[in-house]
Amino acid sequence: MKLKSSEPFWLVKNGNPHSYPSLRTNAATEILIVGGGITGSLIAHQCLEDGYETMLVDGREIAHGSTSATTSMLQYEIDTPLHTLVEKIGEKGAVASYQACHQSIDDLGKLVRKIKSGCGFRKKQSLYFAAYKKDVDGLKREFDARAANGFPVEWLDAVEIEKKYKLHQAHGGILSEQGANMDAFRFTHDMLAYNVKRGLIIYDKTKTEPLVYSRNYVTVPTEHGTFIKAKKVIYCTGYESVNMIPENFVRLHSTYAIVGEQQSQHPDHLNDTLFFGIRHDHICISVLPMINAY
Numbered sequence: 086m087k088l089k090s091s092e093p094f095w096l097v098k099n100g101n102p103h104s105y106p107s108l109r110t111n112a113a114t115e116i117l118i119v120g121g122g123i124t125g126s127l128i129a130h131q132c133l134e135d136g137y138e139t140m141l142v143d144g145r146e147i148a149h150g151s152t153s154a155t156t157s158m159l160q161y162e163i164d165t166p167l168h169t170l171v172e173k174i175g176e177k178g179a180v181a182s183y184q185a186c187h188q189s190i191d192d193l194g195k196l197v198r199k200i201k202s203g204c205g206f207r208k209k210q211s212l213y214f215a216a217y218k219k220d221v222d223g224l225k226r227e228f229d230a231r232a233a234n235g236f237p238v239e240w241l242d243a244v245e246i247e248k249k250y251k252l253h254q255a256h257g258g259i260l261s262e263q264g265a266n267m268d269a270f271r272f273t274h275d276m277l278a279y280n281v282k283r284g285l286i287i288y289d290k291t292k293t294e295p296l297v298y299s300r301n302y303v304t305v306p307t308e309h310g311t312f313i314k315a316k317k318v319i320y321c322t323g324y325e326s327v328n329m330i331p332e333n334f335v336r337l338h339s340t341y342a343i344v345g346e347q348q349s350q351h352p353d354h355l356n357d358t359l360f361f362g363i364r365h366d367h368i369c370i371s372v373l374p375m376i377n378a379y
């Protein structure tokens with residue numbers, strides 16, 4: 086599957102900080118993680134924290150999947166709005182899910198500081214705006230649900246958004262206190278390099294094939310004709326998980342991240358805020374403090 090163009094910005098900016106060998110012999114481990122993007126790197130970190138013998142493999146170089154292509158925005162909002170999630174799974178679960186995501190941004194910040202990552206993590210506000218009038222009622226319902234459950238949010242109408250951010254097409258929006266920016270590619274490399282020193286084994290350029298179950302373990306074949314025996318396998322394969330799940334559960338379209346040069350003077354209200362539209366054809370804007378980040 087084509088996940089990105091050949092020159093995503095983060096690759097151009099960072100080069101390839103760490104390369105690992107491919108797996109050319111059979112191997113065994115307690116936990117095998119398939120996928121070395123930001124998800125696999127965080128799961129590997131937690132497995133090591135919990136004392137498991139852990140191996141991570143990736144079919145490409147590390148972090149060369151969609152992690153190398155992101156717009157660098159960290160938001161606590163998941164794709165399903167809180168008020169819709171409440172209808173689907175009930176208030177308790179929905180609010181707990183949003184609270185966990187809210188907390189995770191601060192947890193990531195702590196992790197960045199702990200491993201001394203150069204990913205330029207920076208806390209920001211975020212503006213979730215309606216680019217079409219017909220979306221304003223739904224967005225207001227979402228605002229009410231978040232405010233009622235104690236999330237730090239403020240409603241801005243079209244005039245306030247225009248005045249504050251010079252966004253002409255926004256008809257209203259939720260301004261949240263919680264959000265951040267970071268270079269996920271760099272963070273993933275830093276996180277994995279940190280954990281290699283603590284015993285994590287990594288093989289890249291090693292694509293796995295469908296596994297074979299046994300009573301107490303699984304055997305994962307690789308593209309090189311080698312096998313990995315593991316007690317547990319955790320798949321962190323991002324969008325490419327569709328290749329492993331038989332159900333037709335999602336339709337993937339194209340996403341574009343366009344990077345432009347910074348103007349020398351960015352007013353603080355642009356530097357300190359993430360912008361994202363409510364629709365699926367939405368636009369996300371984030372201004373990166375590149376000069377300060379590294």
Ligand SMILES: Cc1cc2nc3c(=O)[nH]c(=O)nc-3n(C[C@H](O)[C@H](O)[C@H](O)COP(=O)(O)OP(=O)(O)OC[C@H]3O[C@@H](n4cnc5c(N)ncnc54)[C@H](O)[C@@H]3O)c2cc1C
Nearest residue numbers: 120122123124143144150151152155156157158293322323
């Ligand atoms: C253009 C673009 C912009 C985005 N912007 C944002 C953003 O601003 N904020 C945000 O939160 N999210 C954003 N995303 C989504 C983003 O990609 C994810 O949030 C995140 O990077 C996914 O990380 P991941 O580790 O789950 O997946 P990936 O980084 O895709 O990692 C999966 C890894 O699994 C490996 N793999 C797959 N199959 C196999 C196999 N069989 N054997 C071995 N290895 C395998 C792949 O090589 C890949 O390295 C964006 C996505 C795109 C495409």
